[in-house]
Structure formats: C-alpha cells, structure tokens
C-alpha cells in the first residue's frame with residue numbers, strides 16, 4: 046500500500062476532507078437511487094409472469110427492434126398476458142384477440158386510462174385528447190372532436206365530395222411526373238392531412254406550403270423518435286433529460302417547434318370568429334371554452350386546444366398515409382391483385398364515373414384488398430399505450446392501478462386461431478365462397494374498447510376513395526430492376542422505407 050493511500054482522514058487538508066465527505070455523500074445518494082430503482086423493479090404480488098429483468102434497465106431491450114414480433118414470440122412462452130419491467134415501469138403485454146377483448150372490451154373503463162409516462166407528461170402534461178387521462182379531461186375533448194366530425198367531417202353529406210376534390214389535386218400532382226419514378230410519400234401525406242385540416246381549420250393547405258410541410262415532417266419524425274430507445278430510456282430515467290445529447294432532445298425540440306407553429310395557425314383561423322357560430326373545430330373548441338369559463342373542473346384550455354389539434358393532425362395523417370403507401374407498394378408488388386382491382390373498378394364505375402362510397406358494397410374485392418393491407422401491414426402494431434384506472438384481476442392475475450398496458454394488435458392480426466396462413470398477403474381471406482366481402486372478428490387495426498380510434502370512419506372513407514380513384518386513373522409499377530424493402534420502418538406506426546413508383550395512365 047502506498048504512503049498516500051494509507052493516510053488516515055485526520056491527516057488530510059480541509060479541502061481534501063471536504064472532497065472525501067462529498068464523495069461519500071454522492072456514493073450514498075447513488076446507492077439510495079439504486080435501491081429505489083431495484084425496489085421499483087420488483088414484480089407486484091399476483092402480477093403476470095414474464096422474462097427475467099436485468100438490473101436497472103429491466104426488459105427495455107425487448108422494445109428495440111420490431112418489438113411487436115418479439116412480444117408475440119414471448120407470449121408463446123409466458124402466456125397471452127405477461128409482464129415486462131421497462132426500467133422500473135411495470136407493464137403488462139396483452140397478446141391475441143381473446144385476451145385483448147377481455148381487457149379492452151369486458152373491462153373497458155378499467156383499461157381506458159393512459160400511462161403517466163415522463164415523455165407524455167413533458168409533451169402534453171397528460172392533457173389534450175389522445176394522451177389524456179381517462180376522466181373528465183378525456184370526455185370533454187373526445188365529445189368536442191366527435192361533434193366536430195359529425196358537423197364538419199364524415200357526418201356531413203358533402204364531405205365525400207370534399208375528399209374527392211382533394212383526390213383530384215392528388216392525382217393531378219401525380220400526373221406531373223409523366224410516368225417518371227417518384228416517391229409518393231409527401232404527396233400522400235399532404236393530401237391525407239388536408240382531409241383532417243378541413244375539419245380542424247375548414248380549409249386545405251396547398252402542396253407547396255413549405256411551413257406546413259415542415260411542421261408535418263418534424264411531427265412525423267417525432268412519431269419515429271417516440272418509439273426509439275432514447276424515448277424508453279427517458280421514461281425510465283427522466284433525469285437523462287439533463288444530458289446534452291440523445292434523441293429525446295430532438296424530440297422535445299421538434300415538439301416545441303410544432304406547438305409554436307400550431308399556436309400561430311390556431312390564432313389565424315380563429316380570427317373573425319362569431320361566438321357560437323362555429324366554422325370548424327377550432328371555433329367549436331373556443332365556444333366550449335367560453336361556455337365552461339366558470340366551471341372550475343373544466344379541462345378546456347388554449348394549451349389543450351393546441352395539443353388536441355396536433356394530435357388529430359398527426360393521428361389522422363401518419364396512419365392513413367402509411368396505409369395508402371403500403372397499399373400502393375403491394376399493388377405494384379402483386380400485379381395480379383392490382384389487375385383484379387382494376388377489373389372491379391372498370392365493371393362498377395367505368396373509367397369516367399367518380400368513385401363514391403355508394404359503390405363500396407358492390408366492390409368486395411377492393412374492400413378485401415384494403416382490409417388485407419390493414420391486417421398485414423399493422424399500421425399501429427402496439428396501438429397506443431393504455432393504463433389501468435383501478436386495481437383489477439384478469440385471468441387470475443392481479444393488475445394494480447396505474448400499470449402500463451401494451452396491446453399487441455399485430456399479434457391479433459397474426460393470431461393463428463383466427464387466421465390461416467397469416468404470413469401470406471391474401472385479400473381472398475376477406476371473401477366468402479360467393480366472393481362477397483365478409484367481416485372478421487379478429488380485425489382490429491383501429492383497436493377496440495373505450496379508447497378505440499376516433500377517426501375510423503373517416504380513415505375508411507379516405508382509404509376507399511383515394512385508393513379507387515388512384516387505380517381508376519393509373520397503373521402502378523416499380524421502376525425496372527427495383528424491388529423495395531418490404532420490412533417496415535419502425536416507429537409508433539409502421540411505414541414502408543422510401544420507395545420509388547412509376548405510374549402510367551390507364
């Protein structure tokens with residue numbers, strides 16, 4: 046032992062003593078944090094079993110690469126309902142149609158909460174609509190949105206014409222490529238988000254509106270970042286927020302920029318408003334805000350209006366856009382399926398009649414293709430995270446209030462009990478022996494239960510009209526010698542990797 050190391054504490058200078066004391070204190074605090082973290086990681090009594098958790102990070106690694114696939118595989122070992130520790134956040138994973146129905150439908154109120162994870166708290170303070178805790182805040186916001194969808198959206202007769210008008214802008218923009226290969230991503234994104242914009246702002250944005258485009262781009266980037274390792278690390282260890290690096294930094298920067306932009310356009314679209322004579326969702330929200338001014342329990346606020354508008358734009362854009370991009374990709378990949386859709390379109394509305402929702406019941410094959418795209422491509426494979434609003438029991442397991450619940454919707458669409466050869470893209474599975482369309486129980490792309498997708502009807506309208514109008518006018522194929530990557534790009538939603546498509550007028 047060196048003479049220096051052997052020095053007893055009383056031989057040190059006052060400065061060295063202070064350093065030693067601070068070091069000891071730091072070590073003590075770190076040990077306390079470690080013990081606290083390890084205690085948080087203990088599985089509650091009666092909780093479902095699950096894979097062994099590592100110290101500190103628990104099972105966070107399960108969520109890194111194609112988590113929906115791994116979570117389904119794990120359910121084959123631990124059962125349809127099992128648990129994971131996401132770095133001190135106790136979580137249950139629910140797999141397969143039967144188990145998801147048991148939770149989201151049979152115990153709909155109990156499973157209708159959202160988890161108060163640090164990321165969501167920082168982004169929306171658990172307000173707005175999509176991330177809102179289950180209670181008055183959620184009811185107020187959902188009611189306003191549902192009413193607006195009725196008054197300014199799919200509930201209105203002329204809304205279908207407005208979607209068709211947007212489709213025309215979309216098709217004309219595609220025509221400008223004159224058969225040259227292009228990536229359809231931003232055109233589809235713009236066209237689809239404009240449908241939601243009609244409800245929110247009463248207006249569409251032109252495809253060359255750079256400011257709006259930039260907002261959608263960084264918002265969409267956040268959907269990817271929100272499912273990144275950094276986001277999960279931030280949820281487990283929010284103190285990493287002080288680090289000068291990490292993808293969560295970019296996520297917060299993007300969110301701040303988006304909210305700033307939304308605040309400005311909300312102000313612009315609420316100008317010249319007449320109280321109680323709403324023209325769009327923003328006016329309706331401000332009317333309700335006025336009506337509830339003296340209610341101390343009201344959750345309505347200008348801040349929650351910004352969150353709600355942002356959530357509706359992104360929930361409506363990212364999902365439907367990805368579904369259409371997958372549909373285009375699979376039509377080019379399977380020309381025989383595309384050909385059958387072409388034949389059905391030609392026989393029902395010919396080359397000139399504008400496709401309308403009235404045609405839908407006569408077009409079982411097209412319906413089957415769109416359903417198969419939603420089943421096979423799993424746009425939101427893990428839905429949106431839920432949480433339990435109360436202590437409960439499912440399949441004999443005790444699930445405490447506040448447990449995070451991940452519903453693996455992908456596992457439902459690949460559940461062998463309900464689907465034969467689920468790994469094959471086969472629209473015919475949605476047709477009966479008379480080639481008529483049949484609904485399938487285990488088809489849940491929009492989720493089920495109290496928090497089910499608010500935009501389901503709108504999304505179905507958009508998918509049908511955009512898809513039929515696109516295929517009525519064009520033949521789709523990949524540029525010669527190219528086959529795109531069929532693996533999905535990971536995020537909260539699954540999207541195709543960028544790919545080029547060529548279109549020719551039919």
Ligand code: HEM
Nearest residue numbers: 175360361364365424425428429491492496498499500504
């Ligand atoms: C193909 C298109 C779409 C798919 C696959 C889809 C899927 C989903 C899924 C899986 C959820 C989670 C439900 C849950 O928590 O259990 C959800 C929620 C939601 N979706 Fe969609 N969605 C689509 C289109 C839309 C559109 C067009 C809008 C509106 C413009 C929209 C608005 C919402 C909202 C607001 C929620 C949150 C509901 C709540 O928390 O009460 N979605 N969607």
